Amino acid sequence: MTEENSSITAETVASHGLSPEEYDTIKQALGRTPNLVELGIFSAMWSEHCSYKSSRKHLRELPTTGQQVICGPGENAGVVDIGDGQAAIFKMESHNHPSYIEPYQGAATGVGGILRDVFTMGARPVANLNALRFGSPKHPKTPHLVSGVVAGIGGYGNCVGVPTVGGEVNFHPAYDGNNLVNAMTVGVAETNKIFYSAASGAGNPIVYVGSKTGRDGIHGATMASADFGKDAEEKRPTVQVGDPFSEKLLIEACLELMASDAIVAIQDMGAAGLTSSAVEMASKGEVGIELNMDMVPCREEGMTPYEMMLSESQERMLMVLKPGREAEAEAIFKKWELDFAIIGRVTDSKHMVLTWKGDTVCDIPLAPLADNAPCYDRPWVVTPKAKALGNVPPSGSITDNLVTLVGSPDLASRRWIWEQYDNMVGADTVQCPGGDAAVVRVHGTEKALAMSVDVTPRYCRADPEEGGKQAVAECYRNMTAVGALPLASTDCLNFGNPERPEIMGQIVGAIKGIGEACKALDMPIVSGNVSLYNETRQDDGSSLAILPTPTIGGIGLLSNWQNSTTVAFKNTGEEIYLVGNSGKGHLGQSIWLREIAGREEGTAPTVDLAQEKSTGDFIRAMIQDKMVSAVHDISDGGLAVALAEMAMAGNIGATVEAHDTTLPEHAYYFGEDQGRYLVATSNAVALVSAAEKAGLPIFRLGVTGGKDLVLNKQAVSLDTLRKSHEAFLPELMQ
């Protein structure tokens, strides 16, 4: 082993993001000093991004099973049964660090990566969603980042022909130096045609397909496992460059080959590229792997094995074929004008062996690489309880407040964003962006999938556990509000530096809350991703961490798309009801408090999971029975904002009186108490009696009609609301 065994110094080890202790473990595992190729491979596999070394211990607490689950975490994506021999395959993943350094390519390759995770399992991708967090709208970099990220997501998703159907966006100064791009893909497969990644069969050929390997993205996984210093922009070469055209060809070629039975195992080359795909396939299959680096298709001349193993060039796949099926597979990939190369074979050595120009340049036992990766129990402290808010005086009229709120950064219309995404390609999009959840018909059937991504980071900062619960509950509510039965979820956990006990405390708290809620609402976590070190060092030497942002992506099932409903008021003269609980006017951590009173304080609202479940079941039943014509959950901005959204969407006003006059008006209308829905009905008597029968609180608020929203006799026109609602993003992005 001569080629790259330049002596490893302490600096080399540190520059690979490995601690001295981790380096000692490597030496013990090998029984010798690693060469540079081997060190690079260990550093990628043991990066936070690939190994989950800080979070793994706590992730084990999450519920991951259920009758509906075909495959939980551990594979490329989670698989859920949707009946009739079909499965939904989905996952959400972060691409935060790259999207800050190079927003267009960072976001584009985030979409490309999550698409591959889904179609590598045999599913045709049917929908993309994304959850984005940016810094303050006033920060000079924010418009540039928004524009680049949105164009990147659109540029990739539009070209591959997968509709981008939903998402959420927040702005907060805590993301000034670390924006978040979380991308989710949902695909549909036949349950008897699902492909897994465990390699098997000594002697079987290992095949590389897709694009060639270049020098882009080397050390991407290591970069994404550190915080940003002042040199964030200098890390641009670690960002990958995407080619959605190649991805589209790769999707079609893979699905064409998957229609046969030639594939034994398949895995996309994502973070840590060829290294992680080869290691994961071999270690899952408890076999060995031997690769001839001379056979790897390269884009540039003179690439070394070190570069080939650590490149994160996009649009590549690794697969194990059945012997004798190479020619048939090659013909398909050639037809789609993609590279196809047999680069090695499965062995029974349980080692990964790489050869190059006749020399062995790497020989690592697989067990320590994958299974024995470090797992830390990092010290953590419980997040201190936030102080209760106490009484906050009103500030201006509620209608003026409402106009301000519907135009505020977190509540303003996202039209400027989603009109840049092809949200209809596939011709199965039943509900476009702008509602509670997206609804996409399962092609060729009457069934439909509902999907939503949710988290309220400001709640998570005040109380990680309640915030974690709330993220799941809101996702559950959004799917319920369109009439879908929530099936399962994926999590994308974005936090700061886990080596700080207070950040680790946020992680532990959020996971606990998520776990409880997923259990109570029967939405097991079937896939996910963790993104840590979302922090930037400040001029004064301190470090600014993002708000804790554990994003939850959920999917739900509708047996017939025609049974879905939307937020829009449909008819004049219908009655409006509040279902779930009366609400206590909870203004702590609310949007009203931040945007109107200029304060970010108080406790997060609490979530009663049993009540969520019973209310959700009731709402779905009412939608199914056609008892309600419009449904909207109450979330950010409270009851008044939910009413305004229903009125604007339907272009029909409403006249409403507070049902509880003991609360101050502003707390009643803008409080963010959880577990509540607004519904419109022309069937009030039956609706109320059904609610009473189910033991659920229900309150009449008013009636639809006119072109104004009238709250306690104070009117504001829909035109005024809409003007404010539509202005924010176009003005920011001018």
Place this chain on the structure above:
Amino acid sequence: MKAAVLVFPGSNCDRDLAVAIEKICGTEPAMVWHQETELPDDLDLIAVPGGFSYGDYLRSGAMAARSAVMSAVVKQADRGVPVLGICNGFQILTEAGLLPGALMRNAGLSFICRNVGLEVLNTASSFTRLYKKNQKIHLPVAHHDGNFSADEATLDQLEDEGRVALRYTENVNGSARNIAGVLNKKGNVLGLMPHPERMIEAAHGGKDGYNMFASLMQVVA
């Protein structure tokens, strides 16, 4: 009805178009790969789908226009076979010289996906005969390069000869004279940026695109 849908590397509305044709016209179209040099005989329709053929690299539609199958399409178009190009299909047809003008980057420089208002101006063609003259319809657009451009003389000629099939009712993408779809001289080739195949059933929120396919069906029957 005997129809063919072309498939280029990067086409992504080919399936949607095939579904619409089968649903409305009753027969499954042949899917024809871009490397074919011949098209089936006796076609009643050649449909060129939307998407990003060849990744929109070079210019949208430019490389697809030079693929093997397009020579066969030009021959059949000359013989009078109806050719329908939607979105990227429209771009390909202008690049292939079957339709005048060019589709440039949207005036706002961003991709635009939304339902837009349209007016049907030509109701004589095989594609539009079931619409009423000056009928206002809504169809979705989803494109980055939909800004129709041609010199003034060509635009005048198109208008004079009734070859502006569809006009946007608002300025969507900067297109000259708000032109959304044009016909060739003989009237058997239509290119349009909006997607009729995405507006043919209740699940799409409307059926304003249905008659484009039903019109073709009526011609055959």
